[in-house]
Amino acid sequence: MRNTLSEASSPYLQQHKDNPVHWQQWSDEVLAMAKQLDKPILLSVGYSSCHWCHVMAHESFEDDEIAAVMNDLFINIKLDREERPDLDKTYQLAHQLLNRQAGGWPLTAVLDPKTLVPFFSGTYFPKQPRYGLPAFTELLTNISTVFKQRRDEITEQNGRLSDALKTVASGGAEEKGEVDSLARELAESIIERHDSRYGGMEGAPKFPQPAVWHAALHLTQSKELIAVTAEQLEQVVRRSLDGFSRYGLFDHLAGGFFRYCVDERWEIPHFEKMLYDNGQLLSLLSEAGHYFADGDLMQSVDLTIGWLQEQMLSPEGGYYSALDADSLDAEGRSREGAYYCWDAKEMEFLDEQEQRFAKAYYGLDEAANFEGEWHLVTRKPWREIADVLDIHQKQAPILMESARQQLKMVRDKRELPFRDDKVITSWNALTLQGLLLAKKAGSKAVSEERVNECLNFLHEKVWRDSKLTACFKDGQAYQDGFLDDYGYLAKALLLRLSDRFDQQHWQWLMLLCQSLWEQFADQQQGGFYFTASEQEVVITRHKSWSDDAMPSSSAQALEALWVVAEMTNNTEWLTFVEKSLKQASVEAKQAPLQYPSVIRLLEVWSQGLELWVIRGESFELPSWQEYLSTGLKPGCWVFGVEHGVNDVSLESKFPATDGMAAYCCRERQCFPALNDFEALKRFVEKQV
Incomplete structure (x- = not known):
C-alpha cells in the first residue's frame, strides 16, 4: 500500500500526503479491502485549521517508526470532517457513547472492518506518555492485540453500540402529547448560567454559541415571558454580545471572529477563524445591532464583512472555509497566534497621540497577555479612554480609525495563516444569511452586488441537476449535499426573497423544499434525516433537532418548509410541520439549552406565524x-x-x-x- 492523499481534493488531506502513514481516503474500495483482509480501520478525523490535529500529525504521523506500526496493524483512513459531516456526526456520537464524554478533533477511532462500528475511540494521543495519556504506539499495539484475541467481546459490544447509535441518531424520544412552553425554561436557564461579569456562559473555554444568543434575542419579544424576565434576558444578551465583540474573540484590526477563547474573560482565543462562526455571528450581531441601535456592534459587522471580502472571497464568488490558528513568526517559526499578536515597540510608527490612544485602547499599557506579546482587546469603551486621556469625543474615533488602519497595514505584511480554500455550501449559506441580515440592518459594508455574487456562486457552481453538492474546490463541485446544505440555503433564500422577491429565487426555493420533503423528511414520524434517502448510510441515518457549533439544520429546513407551505397552501407540509414540532418539543424538554433553535421555532408556532x-x-x-x-x-x-x-x-x-x-x-x-x-x-x- 501507499499514501494516496495526493489524489484528494481536501486541503486537509493534502496536508498529509507526504506522511509515511499509508493514508487512504474513505471509499467503497478501501472499506472492501479492509473487510477482505479482516484488518481494523484506524480512522483519523480532523480539519485543516485544527491546532491539535497539526500537533498529532507532527508528533506521530510524520514519524517513520509510528507510521510503520500503523501501516502494519491497520488500514489507515484520513477524513476531512468538513467534507463528510455525516461520517463525523456518526463517529462523534459513537465516541460519546463509548467514553461518556464529548469528542472533538482530531478524532481517533478504530473500526471493525466488517461492521464499520468503532470498538475504540479517543481524540489526541501524544507520541510519548503525557497528559495522563499513553504513548500512541503503545496504544495502537494494545488495540491490535485486543482485536485479534477478544473478537467475540468486540462483536458483542459493536452490536450494543450499533443499536444505541440507531436509537440516539433517530431521535429516540417518543411523542407524549403537548409539552408546556419551553420559552420560559430556556430564558431562565440562560439567565441563570450566563457569566454576569464577561458575558456568554460561565466557565472556560468559552464558545460564542450563536444559536443560544439568537434564540435569546428573539425570546425577548415572547409573550410567554413576564416583563422582568424579558428585561433580564435583554441585558444578558447585550452583555454577551459586548463580550464577543469587544474583547479577544474579535479581530479588532481586520474584523472576523475566532472560534473560541481559552479563558473566561474572552481574552485569548484559539486563533483559527471559521466561516461558519462568522456567518452566524454576522446574523446575530446585525439583528441585535439594528434592534438596540448599537453602533459598536454594527462596526463589528462592517469590519467582519470587510474581512470576508479581503481574505476569504474566492474568484468564483463563494467564501473559503477557514484560516489556521498557526502561522510563521518573524524568526520563521510556526506558532499559534503569530499573525495576530504584537510587541509594544511595533507601535512606534504611529504618531505620539495615535500611539498613546492605541496603547490604552487595545490594552498595551497593561501586562502582555499572550506568550510575552499582546493580543489586542478593547476592555474599555473608546469614550472612556478619550475621557481618561483628555481627548475630545469627536477626535477619538478619528484617532482610533487612523491607528487601526495603520496597524492593519503593518500586519498585512506578515505571512497569512494557512487558508483552507474549500468552499462549503452550508457555510456559505450561513454567511449569505448574515450578509442579508446585515443589509437589512443598514450595514454599508454589504452591497447588492456582493449578495448576488454569493447567490450566483451557489446557483451556478454547486447546484447541479436540481441537486446541491456540499463542496467546491479547484473549479469542481463534489460530494452530494446534506441536510445542512439544503436547510441553510432554503433559509437564506427566504431572507433573500424578503429583501427582494424575484421569480428565479422563488422557484429555486420551492425546488429546495421539494428536495427536503422527498429526500430528507421522515414523512411518517416527523423531522429530517441528515443524509438524503439515496445517499450512503454508515450504521444509521441521523435525525436530530439539537444545535451544536452549527445551528439545527432540521429547524432551519422546517422553517423554510413551513413558510413556503403557508404561501402555497400546502396542507400536507403544514401537517408535517406540526407533527415535527411536537416531536422536537419532546426532545427539547429534556435539555432546553441544547435546543435553542427548536425552542425559538416552537415559540413562533405557539404565537402563530x-x-x-x-x-x-x-x-x-x-x-x-x-x-x-x-x-x-x-x-x-x-x-x-x-x-x-x-x-x-x-x-x-x-x-x-x-x-x-x-x-x-x-x-x-x-x-x-x-x-x-x-x-x-x-x-x-x-x-x-
Missing part, C-alpha cells in the same frame, strides 16, 4: 415593506412582489391587482387584502 405578501409597483413596495418589517419581529415574514411576477403558486392565495394589495395571514387566519397605506397602518395598530 405572521405572513405578509404585498403585490404592487416597485416604487411603492419599499415603504410598505419597511413599515411592516421594522423592529425585531420573530416569526414575521414580509415579501414584496412586483407587478410582473405572476407565479401561479402565489395567485390563488395572493392574487395581483391593478393597484397595491397587502395580504396578511396571522394566528392561523388570513384577512382581506388592504389596498391603501392608511388602511394598512390601521390594521397593524389594531392587531398590536
Whole structure:
C-alpha cells in the first residue's frame, strides 16, 4: 500500500500526503479491502485549521517508526470532517457513547472492518506518555492485540453500540402529547448560567454559541415571558454580545471572529477563524445591532464583512472555509497566534497621540497577555479612554480609525495563516444569511452586488441537476449535499426573497423544499434525516433537532418548509410541520439549552406565524415593506412582489391587482387584502 492523499481534493488531506502513514481516503474500495483482509480501520478525523490535529500529525504521523506500526496493524483512513459531516456526526456520537464524554478533533477511532462500528475511540494521543495519556504506539499495539484475541467481546459490544447509535441518531424520544412552553425554561436557564461579569456562559473555554444568543434575542419579544424576565434576558444578551465583540474573540484590526477563547474573560482565543462562526455571528450581531441601535456592534459587522471580502472571497464568488490558528513568526517559526499578536515597540510608527490612544485602547499599557506579546482587546469603551486621556469625543474615533488602519497595514505584511480554500455550501449559506441580515440592518459594508455574487456562486457552481453538492474546490463541485446544505440555503433564500422577491429565487426555493420533503423528511414520524434517502448510510441515518457549533439544520429546513407551505397552501407540509414540532418539543424538554433553535421555532408556532405578501409597483413596495418589517419581529415574514411576477403558486392565495394589495395571514387566519397605506397602518395598530 501507499499514501494516496495526493489524489484528494481536501486541503486537509493534502496536508498529509507526504506522511509515511499509508493514508487512504474513505471509499467503497478501501472499506472492501479492509473487510477482505479482516484488518481494523484506524480512522483519523480532523480539519485543516485544527491546532491539535497539526500537533498529532507532527508528533506521530510524520514519524517513520509510528507510521510503520500503523501501516502494519491497520488500514489507515484520513477524513476531512468538513467534507463528510455525516461520517463525523456518526463517529462523534459513537465516541460519546463509548467514553461518556464529548469528542472533538482530531478524532481517533478504530473500526471493525466488517461492521464499520468503532470498538475504540479517543481524540489526541501524544507520541510519548503525557497528559495522563499513553504513548500512541503503545496504544495502537494494545488495540491490535485486543482485536485479534477478544473478537467475540468486540462483536458483542459493536452490536450494543450499533443499536444505541440507531436509537440516539433517530431521535429516540417518543411523542407524549403537548409539552408546556419551553420559552420560559430556556430564558431562565440562560439567565441563570450566563457569566454576569464577561458575558456568554460561565466557565472556560468559552464558545460564542450563536444559536443560544439568537434564540435569546428573539425570546425577548415572547409573550410567554413576564416583563422582568424579558428585561433580564435583554441585558444578558447585550452583555454577551459586548463580550464577543469587544474583547479577544474579535479581530479588532481586520474584523472576523475566532472560534473560541481559552479563558473566561474572552481574552485569548484559539486563533483559527471559521466561516461558519462568522456567518452566524454576522446574523446575530446585525439583528441585535439594528434592534438596540448599537453602533459598536454594527462596526463589528462592517469590519467582519470587510474581512470576508479581503481574505476569504474566492474568484468564483463563494467564501473559503477557514484560516489556521498557526502561522510563521518573524524568526520563521510556526506558532499559534503569530499573525495576530504584537510587541509594544511595533507601535512606534504611529504618531505620539495615535500611539498613546492605541496603547490604552487595545490594552498595551497593561501586562502582555499572550506568550510575552499582546493580543489586542478593547476592555474599555473608546469614550472612556478619550475621557481618561483628555481627548475630545469627536477626535477619538478619528484617532482610533487612523491607528487601526495603520496597524492593519503593518500586519498585512506578515505571512497569512494557512487558508483552507474549500468552499462549503452550508457555510456559505450561513454567511449569505448574515450578509442579508446585515443589509437589512443598514450595514454599508454589504452591497447588492456582493449578495448576488454569493447567490450566483451557489446557483451556478454547486447546484447541479436540481441537486446541491456540499463542496467546491479547484473549479469542481463534489460530494452530494446534506441536510445542512439544503436547510441553510432554503433559509437564506427566504431572507433573500424578503429583501427582494424575484421569480428565479422563488422557484429555486420551492425546488429546495421539494428536495427536503422527498429526500430528507421522515414523512411518517416527523423531522429530517441528515443524509438524503439515496445517499450512503454508515450504521444509521441521523435525525436530530439539537444545535451544536452549527445551528439545527432540521429547524432551519422546517422553517423554510413551513413558510413556503403557508404561501402555497400546502396542507400536507403544514401537517408535517406540526407533527415535527411536537416531536422536537419532546426532545427539547429534556435539555432546553441544547435546543435553542427548536425552542425559538416552537415559540413562533405557539404565537402563530405572521405572513405578509404585498403585490404592487416597485416604487411603492419599499415603504410598505419597511413599515411592516421594522423592529425585531420573530416569526414575521414580509415579501414584496412586483407587478410582473405572476407565479401561479402565489395567485390563488395572493392574487395581483391593478393597484397595491397587502395580504396578511396571522394566528392561523388570513384577512382581506388592504389596498391603501392608511388602511394598512390601521390594521397593524389594531392587531398590536
